[in-house]
Amino acid sequence: MVSYKDLGLSSTREMFKKAMAGKYAVPAYNFNNMEQIQAIMIACVETQSPVIIQVSSGARKYANQILLRYMAQGAVEMMKDIAKEKGLKEIPICLHLDHGDTFELAKSCIDHGFSSVMIDGSHHSFEDNIALTKKVVEYAHQFDVTVEGELGVLAGIEDDVVAAESTYTHPAEVIEFVKKTGVDSLAISIGTSHGANKFKPEQCTKNAEGVYVPPALKFDILEEIEKKIPGFPIVLHGASSVPAEAVKMINANGGALKDTIGIPEEQLRKASKSAVCKVNIDSDGRLWMTAAIRKHFADKPGDFDPRQYLGPARLALIAMYKHKNENVLGSAGKV
Ligand code: G3H
Ligand code: 13P
Ligand code: ZN
Numbered sequence: 001m002v003s004y005k006d007l008g009l010s011s012t013r014e015m016f017k018k019a020m021a022g023k024y025a026v027p028a029y030n031f032n033n034m035e036q037i038q039a040i041m042i043a044c045v046e047t048q049s050p051v052i053i054q055v056s057s058g059a060r061k062y063a064n065q066i067l068l069r070y071m072a073q074g075a076v077e078m079m080k081d082i083a084k085e086k087g088l089k090e091i092p093i094c095l096h097l098d099h100g101d102t103f104e105l106a107k108s109c110i111d112h113g114f115s116s117v118m119i120d121g122s123h124h125s126f127e128d129n130i131a132l133t134k135k136v137v138e139y140a141h142q143f144d145v146t147v148e149g150e151l152g153v154l155a156g157i158e159d160d161v162v163a164a165e166s167t168y169t170h171p172a173e174v175i176e177f178v179k180k181t182g183v184d185s186l187a188i189s190i191g192t193s194h195g196a197n198k199f200k201p202e203q204c205t206k207n208a209e210g211v212y213v214p215p216a217l218k219f220d221i222l223e224e225i226e227k228k229i230p231g232f233p234i235v236l237h238g239a240s241s242v243p244a245e246a247v248k249m250i251n252a253n254g255g256a257l258k259d260t261i262g263i264p265e266e267q268l269r270k271a272s273k274s275a276v277c278k279v280n281i282d283s284d285g286r287l288w289m290t291a292a293i294r295k296h297f298a299d300k301p302g303d304f305d306p307r308q309y310l311g312p313a314r315l316a317l318i319a320m321y322k323h324k325n326e327n328v329l330g331s332a333g334k335v
Contacts, residue, residue: 003143004115008076010092011115011146015050016185016233016277024330025236025272028052029321030098030282031068032059035289035314037075043321044091045082047332051091052116052278054098057105069095069112091335096148098280106136110145118187122150126173133181141182148278151177152189154238155198166193171224178229185233185278188225190218192238192263196247196283199261211244212261217271226275233277240283241265241328249291253298260287265328272329279329285317292316 004011015026027044031037031053044051053075055068063071072095083090097109097117106117119136121129133149140147152169169188178186192198204212225234242262250257268279296309303309326332 001111001143002113004095004113004145007073007095007113008080008093009072009095009113009115010050011144012052012094012096012148012185012233012278013144013146015052015092015094018050018334019277019331020231020233020275022330022334023273024334025268025276025279026050026052026094026331027321027324027329028054028096028098028235028278028280029285030054030056030059030280031071032063034071035310036285036317037071038078039285039314039317040321041075041078042082043318044093044325045079045088046086047322047325048088048335049091049325049329049331049333050093050335051331052094052096054096054280055109055114056098056282057101059098065112069114073113089335100136103132103135103139106147107139110140110143114145116146116148116184118148118150120150120187122153122187122189126177130177130180133177133183137182137184146184147181148185148187148235149177149181149183150187150189150235150237152187154189155193166191168218168221169225171221171228174225174228178232185235186225186229187235187237188222190221190236191215192217192236194238194283196240196242196257196260196262196287198238198240198242198263201259201261204261213264214261217263217267219270222271222274222276230275232275234275235278235280236268236271236276237280239263239268239271239279240281240287241268242287243284246284246287246291250287250294253291253294255290255294268328269330281324284320284324288316288320289313 153167199214
């Protein structure tokens with residue numbers, strides 16, 4: 001058993017208390033490799049933002065669960081080093097399991113130093129979701145690890161689970177779910193979805209610049225939920241904005257992405273000022289990394305050292321994470 005406290009990690013408890021009071025959201029960025037974790041650390045220390053680094057089941061399969069855990073430990077040391085060098089404050093870092101689907105997986109992460117876990121029972125019946133989430137909470141709380149549950153289903157791919165349609169969270173269910181499970185935060189479904197193709201063009205209108213504008217998030221549902229469980233931390237998954245510039249750069253350099261439509265940043269800005277305390281962003285990082293790498297190869301087809309093309313990809317990620325912290329989530333300067 002390794003306690004996250006001995007690794008210099010933080011749970012989400014304090015982070016969310018401050019985010020709720022300060023009306024901002026803590027970024028939750030997924031990582032699978034070295035350049036992503038480096039970029040997250042550099043951007044979050046330099047913007048002085050708390051951060052949640054999250055590991056999906058897909059990441060565990062791709063990169064090896066043990067390596068990812070040690071990368072997170074290394075990230076804490078890297079953060080201290082950058083902070084010292086730049087005369088900045090150290091930032092709180094939470095290591096979180098993204099979309100955990102079984103008690104055994106959540107337990108294994110808790111036992112190996114994760115400071116927060118998500119147990120995603122959203123594909124089960126309400127009763128089974130409660131039972132599974134409660135079981136994880138009872139185990140996690142013995143070690144002061146925080147737990148995120150989910151009510152409502154997001155369309156798109158959540159690790160190995162693919163949902164064609166979203167089912168919005170029913171506000172009527174949240175009080176019972178939160179009370180019976182003892183969960184620390186709740187992921188809800190109000191119109192976001194996973195991946196880079198969140199809306200079909202026919203669901204959107206076009207603005208003057210010819211950019212697709214998707215239907216607004218269901219802020220009415222969010223408000224109803226906030227009324228039912230005042231002051232309770234809410235989580236938004238599937239919150240990538242799918243920046244048109246990144247998609248353009250990919251397609252201008254040999255890519256073939258189409259119908260890529262995300263959540264407009266103004267809507268995430270609005271959500272971050274509400275009870276939404278955690279915003280999950282993965283796809284935007286994938287897009288910017290791909291854009292930078294494609295452009296690099298288009299400009300310099302003779303390059304073959306991974307550092308030559310992963311370096312610019314890392315720079316693109318740093319710029320993106322800083323932008324999110326400063327201009328979208330409002331988490332910059334909150335440590
Ligand atoms: O929820 C989905 C995250 O973007 C993780 O995706 O399972 O492909 O790593 P992944
Ligand atoms: P995006 O696919 O919108 O980046 O969402 C990521 C996510 O919710 C991870 O859990
Ligand atoms: Zn998610």
